[in-house]
Structure formats: C-alpha cells, structure tokens
Amino acid sequence: MSTLAADNIGETRESRFCGLLRRTRDDRRSLIGLVIIIAIVLMASVGAALWPYDPTTADFARTLLPPNRLNWFGTDELGRDILARILVGARVSLLVGAVSVGVALVVGTAIGLVAGYVGGAIDGVLMRLMDVLFAFPSILLALAITAVLGPSLQNAILAIAVVYVPVFARMARAQTLVVREMNYVEAMRAMGMHEGRIMVGTVLPNILPPLLVLGSLLFASAIITESYLSFLGLGIQPPDPSWGNMLKNAIGFLGEAPWMAWFPGVAIFLAVLGFNLCGDGLRDRLDPRDQ
Amino acid sequence: MTEPSALLEVEGLAKHFPIARDVLGRPTATVRAVDGVSFSLARGRTLAVVGESGCGKTTLSRMIMRLIEPTAGTIRFAGESVETMSGAALRAMRRRMQIVFQDPFSSLDPRQTVRRALAQPLSLSGVSARKELKARSEALLDMVGLNAGHLDRYPHEFSGGQRQRLCIARALASSPELLVADEPVSALDVSVQAQIINLIKDLQRKTGIALLLVTHDLGVVRQMADEVLVLYLGRVIEYADADSLFSTPRHPYTRALLDAVPSAAHRARERVVATGDVPSPIAPPPGCHFHPRCAFAAPLCRTTAPVLEPVSPTQTVACHRWREIPLRDAPQAEAAKSDTVLARRLRAFEIANRKKAAAALG
Numbered sequence: 001m002s003t004l005a006a007d008n009i010g011e012t013r014e015s016r017f018c019g020l021l022r023r024t025r026d027d028r029r030s031l032i033g034l035v036i037i038i039a040i041v042l043m044a045s046v047g048a049a050l051w052p053y054d055p056t057t058a059d060f061a062r063t064l065l066p067p068n069r070l071n072w073f074g075t076d077e078l079g080r081d082i083l084a085r086i087l088v089g090a091r092v093s094l095l096v097g098a099v100s101v102g103v104a105l106v107v108g109t110a111i112g113l114v115a116g117y118v119g120g121a122i123d124g125v126l127m128r129l130m131d132v133l134f135a136f137p138s139i140l141l142a143l144a145i146t147a148v149l150g151p152s153l154q155n156a157i158l159a160i161a162v163v164y165v166p167v168f169a170r171m172a173r174a175q176t177l178v179v180r181e182m183n184y185v186e187a188m189r190a191m192g193m194h195e196g197r198i199m200v201g202t203v204l205p206n207i208l209p210p211l212l213v214l215g216s217l218l219f220a221s222a223i224i225t226e227s228y229l230s231f232l233g234l235g236i237q238p239p240d241p242s243w244g245n246m247l248k249n250a251i252g253f254l255g256e257a258p259w260m261a262w263f264p265g266v267a268i269f270l271a272v273l274g275f276n277l278c279g280d281g282l283r284d285r286l287d288p289r290d291q
Numbered sequence: 292m293t294e295p296s297a298l299l300e301v302e303g304l305a306k307h308f309p310i311a312r313d314v315l316g317r318p319t320a321t322v323r324a325v326d327g328v329s330f331s332l333a334r335g336r337t338l339a340v341v342g343e344s345g346c347g348k349t350t351l352s353r354m355i356m357r358l359i360e361p362t363a364g365t366i367r368f369a370g371e372s373v374e375t376m377s378g379a380a381l382r383a384m385r386r387r388m389q390i391v392f393q394d395p396f397s398s399l400d401p402r403q404t405v406r407r408a409l410a411q412p413l414s415l416s417g418v419s420a421r422k423e424l425k426a427r428s429e430a431l432l433d434m435v436g437l438n439a440g441h442l443d444r445y446p447h448e449f450s451g452g453q454r455q456r457l458c459i460a461r462a463l464a465s466s467p468e469l470l471v472a473d474e475p476v477s478a479l480d481v482s483v484q485a486q487i488i489n490l491i492k493d494l495q496r497k498t499g500i501a502l503l504l505v506t507h508d509l510g511v512v513r514q515m516a517d518e519v520l521v522l523y524l525g526r527v528i529e530y531a532d533a534d535s536l537f538s539t540p541r542h543p544y545t546r547a548l549l550d551a552v553p554s555a556a557h558r559a560r561e562r563v564v565a566t567g568d569v570p571s572p573i574a575p576p577p578g579c580h581f582h583p584r585c586a587f588a589a590p591l592c593r594t595t596a597p598v599l600e601p602v603s604p605t606q607t608v609a610c611h612r613w614r615e616i617p618l619r620d621a622p623q624a625e626a627a628k629s630d631t632v633l634a635r636r637l638r639a640f641e642i643a644n645r646k647k648a649a650a651a652l653g
Contacts (some may be wrong), residue, residue: 192415
C-alpha cells in the first residue's frame with residue numbers, strides 16, 4: 001500500500017476558480033456563450049453610454065427610417081434610434097433575468113431542500129403549495145400577479161420570480177430525495193452531526209449543480225417572459241425601452257418597417273443562446289470528476 | 292456469552308416496517324425486518340451477524356446507532372440506554388460508535404476532499420486547532436495504509452479498496468469504542484477483501500475496539516468473529532461462539548449455510564441443503580420460519596415458533612429438533628472452514644506480513 005500514490009504527492013493543485021476558467025476556455029461551446037454574455041453586458045453598460053442618441057427622445061423628422069449611416073438599426077415610428085433603445089433595453093432584460101432567477105433560485109431551493117430532507121407533513125404542505133403555483137400556465141400567473149400589483153418593472157420581476165419558484169423547488173426536492181439516501185449522509189448522521197448542518201453542509205452542495213444549470217436556462221426564458229409581459233403592457237412602461245415592448249411596438253409596423261422587429265428579436269435570440277450555451281457548459285464543469 | 296462488562300447489550304430489538312395502510316393510515320401489513328433480537332458484545336470482541344440477504348442484518352446494524360428507529364426493544368451502550376436518547380446526547384453517543392458501510396462508492400461525499408472528510412468528525416469530537424487537525428488526519432491515514440499525500444484528493448480519485456480505507460479512517464476519527472461494519476468487504480475484489488479484513492483485525496488489535504460485523508460471507512466470519520449470531524427472516528436462530536458454531540452447528544439452517552461454502556473436500560459428504568428461496572418476509576411461514584426449506588421439519592415446526600435454548604454454555608439454538616439432528620463430522624467441517632479463496636489469500640497475506648515484520652526486526 002505504500003506505493004499507492006507516491007507519484008502525486010508533489011503535485012501542486014490549481015485553485016478551483018482557475019480550473020473553472022481554464023476548462024471554460026477549452027470548451028468551445030461555453031466559450032461562445034460566455035463571449036455573447038460579456039458582449040451584451042458591455043453593450044448595456046459602455047455601449048449605451050457611448051452611443052450618441054437618447055432612447056426616449058422623439059424626432060418626428062426622422063420616423064420609420066430603415067437602417068442607415070446615422071441610425072445603424074433604423075428608427076421607430078416616433079423617430080427614436082432603435083440601436084440606442086436596444087442598448088438601454090439590454091439593462092432591463094439583464095436585470096429582470098438576474099434578479100427574478102436569483103430570487104427564485106434561492107427561495108425555490110430552500111423550499112425544495114427543506115421539503116425533501118424533512119419530509120412528512122412539511123413536505124406535503126410545501127409541495128402542494130408549489131403544485132398550486134405550478135398548475136397555472138406561467139404566463140397567465142405572471143399576468144395575474146402584475147395585473148393585481150399594477151404594471152411596473154419591479155412587479156414584473158416579482159411575478160417572474162414567483163413563476164419560477166416551484167420549478168426550482170421541484171428539482172431541489174427531487175435531488176434532495178436522491179442525495180438524502182446516500183450513505184455519506186447517513187455517515188454524517190452517524191458522526192453525530194446536527195441535522196441542520198447535514199442539510200446545509202452536505203446535501204445542499206450536492207444538489208446545487210443541476211439547479212445552477214437550470215438557473216442559467218431559466219435566465220433565458222425570464223428574458224422572454226419579460227418581453228411577453230412588456231409586450232402585453234405589464235412590464236416596463238413607455239417610453240422606457242425593453243426588448244419586449246420594442247417588439248410589441250413593432251407589430252403595428254411589420255409591413256412598412258420590419259427592422260423595428262428584427263433587431264430586438266435578434267437581441268433576445270442572442271441573449272437566450274448565450275445563457276443556454278453557458279448553462280450547458282456549466283453542468284459539465286461543476287462535476288468534481290472533471291477536475 | 293453475556294459478560295458482566297458488556298459494552299453493547301441488545302434486548303428484544305424489533306423493527307416492523309409498515310408496507311400498506313388502510314384509509315385511516317393504520318398499517319395493514321408489516322414486514323418484521325428484525326423480530327426480537329437479543330445479544331451482547333464485550334469490549335474488544337467481535338460479533339458477526341450472518342444470514343441471507345433480506346434477513347434483517349442491515350436493519351439491525353442501523354438500529355443500534357438509531358439510524359433507524361426501533362419498533363421495540365432496548366439498546367444499552369456502556370450502560371446507557373440508547374433507545375431513549377435524543378438531541379445532543381444521541382449525537383454524542385453516536386460518536387462513540389461508528390459505522391462502515393458496504394458500498395464505499397456512496398459512503399464518501401463526492402464534493403469533499405479527504406482533508407475535509409476527516410476534519411468533520413475530528414472537529415465534532417473537539418479537535419479545532421489547524422495543526423492538530425492536520426496531524427490527526429495524517430495519523431488516521433497512516434493507520435489505514437494511506438498517506439498525507441492523499442489529503443487533498445477527491446473520493447473519485449481512489450479505488451474501491453482505498454475508499455473503504457478512507458471510510459474506516461473517518462469512522463476511527465472520533466475514537467469510537469464500537470465499530471459497526473455492514474458488509475465492509477462485499478463490494479470489493481477478493482484480493483482487496485483480504486487486505487481490508489487484515490486492516491480491520493489489525494486496528495482492532497491496536498485500539499481494542501469492539502466490532503459488530505454484518506456479513507453473509509462465512510470465510511470472513513471464520514477469520515474475524517469471536518461470536519456469531521445467525522439471523523433468518525429477522526429472528527435469531529443460532530447464537531454461539533465462533534468455534535462452537537463452526538465445529539458443531541446445531542440449526543439446520545446454519546448447517547446449510549456452512550455446507551454451501553464451496554470446498555474441494557466436499558465431494559463425498561452428505562450435505563444439508565436449504566431448498567427453495569427465502570419466503571416472503573411480508574407473510575412468513577407460521578411456526579419456525581425455516582420449516583418449508585428444512586429437511587428435518589416435523590409437524591411441531593409448522594405450528595410453534597421455537598425459542599432459543601442453550602445447547603452448551605457457549606451456544607444457543609432456536610430449533611425444536613436440535614437433539615435429533617446428527618452432527619456433521621469434524622474433519623469435513625475443518626476442511627470447509629478454511630478452503631475458500633478468501634481464506635487462502637488471507638493466509639498468504641498473513642505469511643507475507645510476518646515475513647515483512649521479521650525483516651523489519653532483523
């Protein structure tokens with residue numbers, strides 16, 4: 001047994017974070033996703049500051065112009081620059097995605113973890129509650145929530161978060177049911193560890209990777225859901241732009257100014273693609289067997 | 292068998308799992324996984340629990356640590372009642388008895404390095420200084436034949452045998468007085484089995500830990516056990532010291548188990564064979580659970596469950612007809628006990644160890 005691993009004792013281990021970066025670079029799929037996301041973030045911050053047009057100032061001399069030298073993406077029916085609106089709208093889309101998915105991830109995971117680990121009546125009550133939320137079509141539920149609370153960006157974010165909580169809760173519970181039966185959890189209990197510590201210290205890290213991946217995928221659909229809500233007039237209010245309400249606007253002008261729909265559509269498509277690619281890559285990267 | 296200074300005393304322990312309930316949630320059918328099991332284990336001794344799969348061995352081992360709640364019975368560990376404990380007292384008690392599981396692959400948290408896996412039980416038993424944690428972890432690894440270079444590795448970087456060594460190291464971290472080993476080698480290669488068994492024997496010699504060994508492998512029992520408890524469908528059918536059990540097995544089921552061990556010397560012998568499968572534990576046969584498979588079954592066996600009665604000071608058996616059943620002849624029993632592949636490997640291993648020790652001294 002003395003020869004078991006003499007080979008590896010001197011090896012220096014790179015930190016987890018550096019390893020993650022290196023492996024991301026080596027995987028073309030998640031690399032493309034990452035580049036897209038970084039580009040969108042840069043656009044939303046630096047790009048919006050540099051581009052000379054104001055997204056809300058109307059210019060009635062220059063309405064419905066196709067893409068040209070001054071307005072690269074054209075103008076809308078009020079003569080507002082579409083590129084400026086897309087750059088500023090990116091902030092809204094990213095904000096909605098990050099906040100609503102973040103809140104849903106934290107709340108949903110907590111509910112699913114407790115329900116799955118504790119079981120019994122608590123499990124029953126929590127999961128029936130989730131089922132009630134789940135039973136509504138997600139758009140309808142988000143619509144109802146924003147309709148009750150009033151149309152605003154915060155309420156749209158809240159509504160999307162509520163829609164996604166049961167999705168995370170279900171997956172967290174399913175994962176917990178698997179992990180909880182593992183011998184290593186029983187070993188922790190045999191060690192005399194407190195149940196709460198086992199739940200947070202051992203079960204949580206082991207159920208987290210698929211949830212993070214789910215989060216990255218839902219990030220994409222949160223952006224789409226926000227665009228639906230804005231499209232229906234329940235998200236961000238005019239004249240402030242979001243990709244969703246720009247699309248809604250464009251519908252009335254599809255015949256004469258189709259570029260009004262093209263560019264926000266492409267922006268949504270690229271953002272969704274970026275997060276999906278990253279989520280896919282993340283799943284493989286988070287496995288310790290890959291290190 | 293009951294020594295006055297017993298470390299672990301179990302009395303009438305039972306676990307009934309409800310498998311079906313009526314509308315009001317009352318159980319309508321139960322599996323009696325463990326049914327009235329009693330035994331005692333002294334410090335530094337080894338008790339083997341044997342039986343076919345599904346006989347309640349694993350449930351029994353989990354109940355002793357209260358990882359499964361017993362339905363009835365008492366468990367006394369070092370004079371204290373385990374079955375009534377709760378909260379911090381129970382957690383403290385669990386640290387004094389540790390468990391090694393059958394499957395080394397699911398016994399270690401895949402996201403924990405060896406360092407963290409060992410630090411947890413150590414810090415739970417009061418070791419907090421960084422230096423001491425490191426020193427103790429390294430000492431533990433050394434004890435189980437691994438070394439400090441393994442500290443920052445993840446479980447997937449180890450083989451099955453190495454993982455089982457890690458599990459043993461983790462179990463020993465809190466300096467327990469009792470080690471429950473639930474089929475510790477069944478998931479491993481035969482060659483590795485011998486190493487792990489030798490390791491456990493070694494550790495027991497060094498630390499004086501008591502061992503409750505759950506297994507279906509009679510080769511392992513022969514090598515390690517001082518006393519043996521034979522379970523059939525949750526009930527004890529024979530409880531004896533290892534020598535008596537292997538030389539004069541009294542229960543037809545024990546006989547069948549011993550005769551089932553393959554051996555080159557078997558050819559000419561008349562074997563006791565248990566025919567058929569283990570009956571369903573949901574609806575076990577009335578009377579003696581073993582009667583449908585028993586060559587010696589009489590009408591009494593079909594109606595009345597036998598109780599454990601003493602055969603000798605070191606042996607008890609639950610069989611109505613043990614007086615009438617002829618003993619197996621000794622020489623064949625001798626041959627049967629040591630002729631498994633595992634036993635041969637163990638012998639080779641011990642000889643090699645002795646040579647190594649001699650070389651180290653000389």
